[in-house]
Amino acid sequence: MIKTALKTSLPILFGFVPLGIAFGLLFQELNYPWYFASLMGIVVYAGAAQFMAIGLLAAGVGLFEMAMSTFLLNSRHMFYGIAFLESFGNWNLRKLYMIFGLTDETYALMTSINVPKGFNKKKYFFFITLFAQIYWVLGCTIGALSSEILSFNTEGMEFAATALFVVLLIEQWIMVKRLLPFMIGFIASFIALMFFIDHMLIVAIIISIGSILIFRLVNKSHYE
Known part of the structure; x- marks a missing residue:
């Protein structure tokens, strides 16, 4: 090991x-x-x-x-x-x-x-x-x-x-091998870089997590 x-x-x-x-x-x-x-x-x-x-x-x-x-x-x-x-x-x-x-x-x-x-x-x-x-x-x-x-x-x-x-x-x-998480990460990083450069990393993480949670909730409600 x-x-x-x-x-x-x-x-x-x-x-x-x-x-x-x-x-x-x-x-x-x-x-x-x-x-x-x-x-x-x-x-x-x-x-x-x-x-x-x-x-x-x-x-x-x-x-x-x-x-x-x-x-x-x-x-x-x-x-x-x-x-x-x-x-x-x-x-x-x-x-x-x-x-x-x-x-x-x-x-x-x-x-x-x-x-x-x-x-x-x-x-x-x-x-x-x-x-x-x-x-x-x-x-x-x-x-x-x-x-x-x-x-x-x-x-x-x-x-x-x-x-x-x-x-x-x-x-x-x-x-x-799923494109969506990478696209979310890229877009979140771009937004953070453009508008929150002094706190880019933490803002990008928050946007990414928020976006993923929204997608999960939408998918869950769709299947229900």
């Missing part, structure tokens, strides 16, 4: 390590010890929030303001978590960790794969979540250590996340 979970999580590896390296390099410009970048990857484990934290720390923003900004930025995960309340099993330390470790990438991956026959779904998802965080911490650590021995141009490394999501989108299409 561990070997299969490792193989399944490889797309996340190729996205997380380059982005983690970029974070580690940028974070060291704040002149913290190198292991602080690794600790953030372990304790915070939120890519966008960690990059945001660099600017907030540089500006001397208070702890409360940083906590609120992080909460709002990652509030989208509340929508993700609902889909896995049962899949993550009973309330124990493992489930709490899997909730903590749920990211955009792990959510997209775990909703686009079939759990191999004979595997325990909860343990399988646990290992995928664990490997994903290991990749991220590894990238953060490499970037932090590298900053002390070489200068590195991080321009363009953010494309690693875009490439990762393209791969995950293709996996989702292979799994679902």
Whole structure:
């Protein structure tokens, strides 16, 4: 099971390590010890929030303001978590960790794969979540250590996340093969980008969920 979970999580590896390296390099410009970048990857484990934290720390923003900004930025995960309340099993330390470790990438991956026959779904998802965080911490650590021995141009490394999501989108299409969810996602993203650019992601998620609920209600009333 561990070997299969490792193989399944490889797309996340190729996205997380380059982005983690970029974070580690940028974070060291704040002149913290190198292991602080690794600790953030372990304790915070939120890519966008960690990059945001660099600017907030540089500006001397208070702890409360940083906590609120992080909460709002990652509030989208509340929508993700609902889909896995049962899949993550009973309330124990493992489930709490899997909730903590749920990211955009792990959510997209775990909703686009079939759990191999004979595997325990909860343990399988646990290992995928664990490997994903290991990749991220590894990238953060490499970037932090590298900053002390070489200068590195991080321009363009953010494309690693875009490439990762393209791969995950293709996996989702292979799994679902229904055009409607993808059209809803595209239209919702376009509307959010045009009119709510400062809160694009959360608005796109709300529009998508609302649209899907409306379609479900219409279909249900139609068949009744």
